[in-house]
Amino acid sequence: MLRVNEMNTFIGRKRIVKNVSLQVSPGDIVGLVGPNGAGKTTIMKTILGLAKFTGNISINDKEVTENNHNALSEVGALIEHPAIYPFLSGLQNLELYSHDKHDVMNIISMLQMDAYIKGKAKGYSLGMKQKLGIAIALLNHPKLIILDEPMNGLDVEATIGVRKIIKQYAEQGTAFLISSHILSELQKVMTRIVLINDGKIIVNRDIKEFNQISHQKYRLDTEKNEFSMQLLKSNSIPISKNEDYLLVKKEDIFKAQDILYKNQIHLKEMSPMNANFEQIIVSILEKQRGQHHEK
Ligand SMILES: Nc1ncnc2c1ncn2[C@@H]1O[C@H](COP(=O)(O)OP(=O)(O)OP(=O)(O)O)[C@@H](O)[C@H]1O
Ligand SMILES: [Mg+2]
Numbered sequence: 001m002l003r004v005n006e007m008n009t010f011i012g013r014k015r016i017v018k019n020v021s022l023q024v025s026p027g028d029i030v031g032l033v034g035p036n037g038a039g040k041t042t043i044m045k046t047i048l049g050l051a052k053f054t055g056n057i058s059i060n061d062k063e064v065t066e067n068n069h070n071a072l073s074e075v076g077a078l079i080e081h082p083a084i085y086p087f088l089s090g091l092q093n094l095e096l097y098s099h100d101k102h103d104v105m106n107i108i109s110m111l112q113m114d115a116y117i118k119g120k121a122k123g124y125s126l127g128m129k130q131k132l133g134i135a136i137a138l139l140n141h142p143k144l145i146i147l148d149e150p151m152n153g154l155d156v157e158a159t160i161g162v163r164k165i166i167k168q169y170a171e172q173g174t175a176f177l178i179s180s181h182i183l184s185e186l187q188k189v190m191t192r193i194v195l196i197n198d199g200k201i202i203v204n205r206d207i208k209e210f211n212q213i214s215h216q217k218y219r220l221d222t223e224k225n226e227f228s229m230q231l232l233k234s235n236s237i238p239i240s241k242n243e244d245y246l247l248v249k250k251e252d253i254f255k256a257q258d259i260l261y262k263n264q265i266h267l268k269e270m271s272p273m274n275a276n277f278e279q280i281i282v283s284i285l286e287k288q289r290g291q292h293h294e295k
Contacts, residue, residue, distance in 0.1 A: 017042050020201055192205065
């Protein structure tokens, strides 16, 4: 579907995206994840033929160039601020791009936009505009959909709804490339993660594999944290302390739970910690370096 090979993107003289290669196949939901300024938006803009680049980009074996956008005819996209005509209603905005009334109505209802879709777009809130932008990207069932930070400004319910729609389209064969600076937002939907830092891909893996290497930690709170800490340590479970909580590696949580239980210490809380990018990136780079040494 989408093939990007050795892509470098330049803004002015500066190289912003560095040797990026990636592929998205039908039904894949590829998450482009990384901290602010990593280059996610620039990668997406480049794929859409909106930036100066070297390397190859092709969609369904058709080459994308800065001057030739034919390859993009079956691509839906939402990049940064959605292109919305403020003096038209949401519905009229959608009808500009599609004459398929059934498709338009279906998308409006899936995104729960019925209540305000006939009002002028200039009166929409941030989240309402964002949903309209997503709706535009979904129109006409594109083969590839590129969404830059689609969850921006969406409430919890809308975020869950959008995840559901993405899964549904992917099951029908649509390929997705979706960015986020919040890992957990996409963790539940993506089938593959491409982690970007400083314009480079540092991880490109199946999400299941990634979850295993990302060193996710769990936060434990017990009745007696000081005692629990000594107890777990003496059972050779690596453990650290953060404010009032104990931190345990994901692979050790069941063992830790058993030990606490056997010693009749009640667990008050056990929840996954949202590791920040810095921690994840550092730990992955360290791990990669470690692997190189082993070779
Ligand atoms: N028009 C521009 N002129 C100069 N530098 C730019 C321009 N657009 C982006 N950059 C630089 O390119 C780098 C990548 O920016 P980009 O917007 O792609 O990051 P991002 O990963 O989308 O970040 P965010 O999570 O904040 O959206 C940043 O260092 C940014 O300063
Ligand atoms: Mg961005």
